Amino acid sequence: MQDAKQQQRSRGRGRESSFPMISVDEAIAMVLEEAEALPPVTMPLADVPMGSTLSADAVAPDPLPPFPASIMDGYAVVAADTAEASANGGCVLEVVARITAGVDAAAITVGPGQCAYITTGAKLPKGADAVVKVEDTQAMAGDASLMDADEKTVRILKGVAAGTSIRPIGSDIAQGEVVLTAGTRVTPAEVGLLATCGIATVTITPLPVVGIMSTGDELVEPGESISGGMIRDSNRATLLAFVKAQGATAVDLGIVRDVAGGLEEALKDALQRCDVVVTSGGVSMGEADLIKPLLEQMGTLHFGRICMKPGKPTTFATVPGEKKLVLAMPGNPVSCLVTSHLFCAPAMRRLSGQARHLCMHSQVQVVLAETLKLDPERPEYHRAVVTWDSSQNALLANSTGPQASCRLLSMRGSNALLCLPAASGVAAAGSLVTALLIGDIPPPSAPARCFHARAAGASAAEAQHGSHDHAHGASGVRTVMTVALLTVSDRASQGVYEDLSGPAMAKCLTAEDIQACIMEWCDVAKVDLILTSGGTGFGRRDLTPEAIAPLLQRHAPGIVHAIYQAGLKHTPLAVLSRPVAGTRGNTLVVTLPGSVKAVNENMTALVPLLPRIVNLLQGNEC
Template identity: 35%
Template sequence: MPSGPISVDTHLADILAQVRPLSAYPQPLLEAVGLPVAEDVLSPRSVPIFDNSAMDGYAVRYADVASATTDSPVSLPVTGDIHAGAPSAHPLSPGTSMRIMTGAPVPMGADSVVPVEWTDAGVTQVQVRRAPTLGEHVRPIGDDVTKGDVLVRAGDMLDPRRIGLLASVGIDQVVVPPRPRVVVMSTGAELVEPGRALHPGAIFESNSFLLTAAVRATGAVAYRARSTSDDPAAFLEALEDQLVRADLVITSGGVSKGTRDVVKMALRSEPAMQFRQVAMQPGKPQGFGFVGSDRTPLFALPGNPVSTYVSFEVFVAPALRRLIGRSPVSRPLFRARLTEAVQSAPGKRQYLRGQFIADQDGTRVTPVGGAGSHLLAGLGAANALIVLREDRSDVPAGESVPVMLLDREF
């Protein structure tokens, strides 16, 4: 164990080196939204499956209507109606037409469709007043997808557009990893559930709500456990109860140097747990390791709310993305111009709450709220974290700095 604080990058690298993706298996299409596919998905058929009409109108042979104009319309008998989902019972004979709806199969013998707007909309006899080009308004077989095309490549995330594409070729299942099941636990005898009466010295418990919401925003399944007391035995009992439904556990509080830091006291004898000081602000005390017979990853985060949230974004969210095989694992950093000067503690990577704006004048970021790691109002107003390197202490207004955008999907 290092004698002094380790860097953010070292701690994150150690975590990611130990976290393994969950095993993928076939799942229903809608259960796979937001997950990466584990293998290439090939189309089992061409789409369209048959030639179909792109317009409401009349199926015709081009040769029969090529000369049609407004001044010299072509008149054709209408020998049938074709609706979407109901194929024509017979082929189109030369010199005739069939009424056809959008999406309906083009009958054998027809090679073009005349939109109803180019006709007199006749029912038994139609006057064609404008000629289509050969094949116009016909969607041919395979116009969109050809059988064997790679629709989604391994690692691609299944967004709504890709889900629609897979459904359009008849795929109802896809091989993806499961959504990680994450148990969130808070510790502290002073914590009271929101909605209940506060007793002297108590505060409302917010960390588990913050973390549960953050977990769900990543696409994982979150279970919020009730906060536990400062008794190590009670904490271990509660943890053991939760492990049966957890692919990952997050605790908050009880990891610093206090005399009643319950998480550290309860888990410090676990050989696969490490408690470290990380050169960052907020979020210096960190714990990570594995617990239980199934070696479930456990993140022991600091208890101040802003420290908890920053730690989640920097360390836990990348681990969750690694569990489901998503890439990149960490939020990308963008650049923005500081609207006012800021200060940072030398030797620590600083994460300041900020309000990021991008408009015609470029990108800029304004610090919001105080520096205290207990100040949630500033975090609530922020949509970004200003990231200052360990070698920066005074950064003037107008300088371009890295920012982590918190509301942006990646």
């Protein structure tokens, strides 16, 4: 069912797709540009769905607190009466009233020499200008712990200044103050704040209604048996759950067969009922792939190919009238879900009134736990499980295994999409990559590593040991410094002679003086020191300085001078080394010679500098 323009494209381009290949960034931008906020609605606060967005400012109609209130249980006093209490062993005041939260204290007055028992949150009586907490008082008769209606006098043990333990009118929220601005996403905390202010009705941008449709003659329902070339429809169940997890309303549009007329009618009906229609299947280059030409006829097709893996044939269109969005996802299960995360989730957030930058996924830098092969043609969104690694003080990413776009197992348990660039070669284990978070980061696998170790099931001894991971250097607990040692040598790598320089550096780093320095550091924030050995001379293959210098963001000539001076104390040949030192981010990088003797000499100059360098890199006080 191709129109003349589409037929001409197909004839002119042979079997190559007529749609230009665009980047993921361009594709997301197009989706967000077309996704306009839905019309606002007004509803009772109790009915506001979590994740929706305020479309108007929320203004406090009253001050909070609306009266001067006590911060704690105690006695409302005239502060001047207590001035000498601390010096003279206390003062005795007459108890004229007992005021609890909710009691109208308008008829109660506290004069000189008097006080009133008051509970937390209760209204301060007239005449009183401070509250003395219960712990700073003493009963005059009977049970010292008893404060009852028979209490006539009380001894005040400590003096207080005017205003002590009192929340003035409007000290939390002033009358007329904007407590939440338009565009704020509603969570339980926002609901509580609105209720506190007495705002019972709010205007919001609602969450969208999203229809999910599967297309294909080969599909049967999940509960049906399969035979011949039939397969069970997993995409629809997956996407319905995905939409619900985003907080939006999901509509099951069923399975539609690859028949042009039936598909068109199904899409028209869906667009009447939904703000967004998400289809799966029918967007590739086969003769039964009817979605793209149909969307071109019905509205504006914004893109039909994206330079990404998986998900290249993902298609996006808008239909005129009450502008509706259609996101046509590939039929392969992984491609379908990955592209839904990348395009459908931001679209839903944008439709619900969120600012464009807030529609993006949370992202973090992660350390690869293994080497991953890169695709030379397309950037890849590699499924992974990101966890916190206490030993590395970093987020660690583990691949979910084979990444075939038909293998839904690669999505199981994944909480991140690793953004791997299009390039030849590999992303090496230990390298940093950006990860888009699509799920929660799980708790530490070892109970002792959990902040609440005992609650996680660790024994008392394990909990005490594990708590060291959270201690600060100022508390006297030894913190961890991550060090990379690299020996650059053809002969050592080939086994011609044993690498002695690397072990020499390691030995220096485990010396007691370094441990003492680390224990004195006042922050356990991540600290990396990279030391290289070898490749700093004048040989034709001595290229370590040339390789590392361009990576440094700031050079440290003072460190170079210090290690030169240390070497010259023992041998004039130290000038033949070409050391480089500097920082990249919060990492200190220093190149050392390949000679064991030279390494030891250089380390004597470097070790005393480490505490101050690390403190400065971490922004701590020295």
